[in-house]
Amino acid sequence: MNTYVSDAVIRRLPRYRRYLLKLKKQGITRISSKELGEIMDVTASQIRQDLNHFGGFGQQGYGYSVEDLIERLEDIMGINKSYKVGVIGCGRLGQSMINYLKQDPSYKIVALCDNRPDMIGTEIDGIKVDDKATFQKKMKTDFDILILTLPAANIEGLEEDLKDSKIKGIWNFSMTEIDVKGIHTSNVHLFDSLYSLSYYINHPE
Amino acid sequence: MNTYVSDAVIRRLPRYRRYLLKLKKQGITRISSKELGEIMDVTASQIRQDLNHFGGFGQQGYGYSVEDLIERLEDIMGINKSYKVGVIGCGRLGQSMINYLKQDPSYKIVALCDNRPDMIGTEIDGIKVDDKATFQKKMKTDFDILILTLPAANIEGLEEDLKDSKIKGIWNFSMTEIDVKGIHTSNVHLFDSLYSLSYYINHPE
DNA sequence: TAGATTGTTAATCGATTAACAATC
């Protein structure tokens, strides 16, 4: 519907989906914004407002179809499409991401990279770990999303490689903030949430 | 200064610290809100407003001392204190968290737990992996922060154990949302950021 | 001192909530 939707709304969409998936699992087929709001601890108004950025998915007097709404949300986020994914950094964090992604058919890992000699050439889940040069070539055309699960120290030169690639998005766990024109980047700073948690521990109530 | 500070502000504090640490590393000793704002891509006004929730750390006509400000931020967040940490779930994700935390002297891991027979009794970084019963006992008194890096399916019964523990905070990667009265929880849903990234990939500016 | 930059108040902007007519 609307062309621009604020980031605050976009970031709430995955959470709506999670709760709806849970409801679906419980066999619940329809839900009102009021009920959903109570479960999620948000206002019914916010839910309706958020959803109506993308069109009217509900039905007056009835509410929303759980299954239908999940599908709509997935369409909006584009998470039921098919993405080809490359991963740089096959340490523990990288491996755990590879492992989780295996469960999601939309994100298909097609290439891995690591700079440790004892890792190069080995296979993880049937995919060979490339050295830098080999991976760089693949980067140009082979995938849409790049996952960075390597230490910040090792990302040097990466921005240059990105410029003539087809990569559209970077999921970045490298503890840096990458900003390449034309490529969407989600900079995940895992420890930030531990630090804000620490704040709240020290400032009870 | 102020008693209540909004969550939006608290979540920005770790990012300020990250940039300031980088500046310190570069040998820069002082900075104005204007310069810092340019580097971080936020307004100078927001920086000053944010910091002044906690007191005046700057000096008119001069700016802020980088080193001093880092220290103040760490004081505010309480991340230079000493925390004892327990970890449930020693798979790849758990191990990578253990590994990262090793580098931070403030968060000391004192107990590990896993339910896989072949893991129990082994050591990770010199700490033995407990079975559930052993860990439950330790939970009562031995640590302040609990890290959950296990599948959601396995957290059943946990809330009960938490109630008579001394745990003050939970850093939760289990893909559920835990809500125990009196315990601060940071529910990290790693995949949410991949999904919102996907949205942006599909909605290019 | 003059210039720079803070701390802080006031103005603006945007996001959230409330309200209600439309309608299933």
Next chain:
DNA sequence: TAGATTGTTAATCGATTAACAATC
């Protein structure tokens, strides 16, 4: 039909930005 609940507009609330006097 009557009741329920949406979609949407209007009101409120809070967060961000601008402005400027205080002051180093």
